[in-house]
Amino acid sequence: MWFRRKPDKLSAATRRSEQPGQRASPLAGTLKRVRLPVDLIRPGMKVVKLDRPWTEVPVLFQGFTLHSDDEARILRQYCDWVVVEDKAERLAPILASLPALKQKTSQPLTETRPLEQELHRAADAWNRTHKFIEKVIRDIEQHNELELASARPLIQSCAESVKANASAMFWMARIKTRDAYTAEHSLRVAVFTMAFARFLGLPEEDLEVVGMCGLLHDIGKLRVPGEILNKPGPLSPSEHAVMREHTTLGHTMLKQDSSLDPIISDVTLHHHERIDGRGYPHQLPEWQISRYARMIAIVDAYDAMTSDRCYRNGMSPAEAVRILFKNRGHQFDTSMVEAFIRMVGIYPPGSLVELSTGEVALVVSSHPARKLTPKVEILLDANKHPVPPRVLDLGDQRLPDSPARTISAPLPDGAYGISLQGRISQLMAKTVADRS
Structure with a gap:
């Protein structure tokens, strides 16, 4: 007792x-x-x-x-x-050490490997974890026994990549397939939450558990009827009620697996609770919502807003960030929202942008203190002609003979023939060639 x-x-x-x-x-x-x-x-x-x-x-x-x-x-x-x-x-x-911890969310995530070198490991970890989620989906559809503990080594691989260079995983997360939303959403939430935990200063040994929380937070949706989950239009009140049951369905599923850390089922049950006590399923007050559930709530909402679905197109990262900020203190934890926005920036890694010079570039990484001036890789000149790729930190332009560049507009992936997937393939091929 x-x-x-x-x-x-x-x-x-x-x-x-x-x-x-x-x-x-x-x-x-x-x-x-x-x-x-x-x-x-x-x-x-x-x-x-x-x-x-x-x-x-x-x-x-x-x-x-x-x-x-x-x-x-x-x-x-x-x-x-x-x-x-x-x-x-x-x-x-x-x-x-307190001052250093307080300053942590004003500094970019540390990197131990260059982006082009980390992309191989990131892609491997991403693809293997994606296949695991697809298997979980099939097992649930076929009423097979779930083997959720086997996700641990996969999440560990993702965590190692995040620690080496989070932008590599962020680039992978930007490649989205409308028809694979359920699997990709779970993986993106896992990746962004691990990076967020590291950004906030959580010990590295916590990344595996918080990543598992992200990976499995929506597992209950796999029990929701497909005609409701993927309905191309507004849900009726009764359909909303069924959709909201995914938190309790997921909690019940995860509680049956004693090998999982209890916080994982807690997050599955409570990631739709709100700071103002108006969430579901239990309308919990702020002090009853676990720290991990408050983290997942922010990442889950951000990815849902910025992703294309079968019934709508995703909004821009800038608009999603604006909505998160507007709802801080009501729906989301205020300090966590502000920290998350500092981490992802207005132009997240992997975004395609046009510069004030007319050049086209991919965002390589963001800086918490300079949300509008990330590090970019310039791929097209002002006339939209290919140029040798060049990385430039827009927040640290010190070349006297070079024009000061700012981002003038975000571009859709594929604009002017530049795709993130294509650039990843180029960099990975170059890395292999350099090694041989």
Whole structure:
């Protein structure tokens, strides 16, 4: 049986002083009590307070000492911050790292391999994971037993590629097939959520689980009748009710697999809950929605808005970002929306754009502090003639004899004969040729 111990009561003065990284109350000897972002907690710390009621987190006790990385991982899945108690000398280096963590979402994702080198691994991981999702779809249609745990090594491969150069996976995610929305959507959400988690500062060991959350978040839709799921028009109230059942259907399916981390079924059930308590299926208030569910909600909505469906064309990334921003604090977590927009930018990697000079380029990567001036690869000159590819950072143009370039307009994929798929094939062929 689980027993919950009532946490120590904190004085009003102590509660008022609980700011991130600041001392909340002096304790005997060299102990300190501080509020920390959950990504900085370590085994050995005593957790005395959460950012939500203790009953909303699957831990055994109220007020306990972290003894393992697994316990810290559970807190990272649900909470944004906690109040901990530890020796001052142990806390000192962690508190010193706070400024770097706060600055993390103003810096681009780190890259350890060039885009052209990473594309091979990204394409392999993407294709193998895509085949897995297609197999899951067939197994559900044929009522076969699901083998969801076999997705782990596939997600690990995707995570390794994201860590090496996320833009390679972002390029793969830009190639969309209208008729394969269900499979591709799940994979895109997994990829973007892993990159988002890394951007926010989650430890790298968390990427596999958060990627599994993204991959399986909509698995319940495979139980929704096709005539409703793919209806080329507005759904009736009764059809909406059936569609909304996908969260509980997915939760039921995943709960039957004991090999999966419990947070995966939690996200499947709650990724359509809203910060204002008007979501479904349970109209949860903000503090009852897990951190991972709030992350997936943003990525899921962004990809759904920017993807072509059988009944409508997707909107531009800029318009999708505008809608996310408009609905922050109501539908979506405010700080997470703002961080996600900084990560993807207005012109996401893989976008085709026309520059103010008339040149045509592909977006290579974005910079959180310069959403309108990403790094691009120029492929056509002002007269729309092919030129030797040249990478240029629009936010760092220092050539005195070169005109200052800005993006004048986004272009549809395939404009002027330039396609993302074609450029990926060229770069991969060049890499192979260079190795031989």
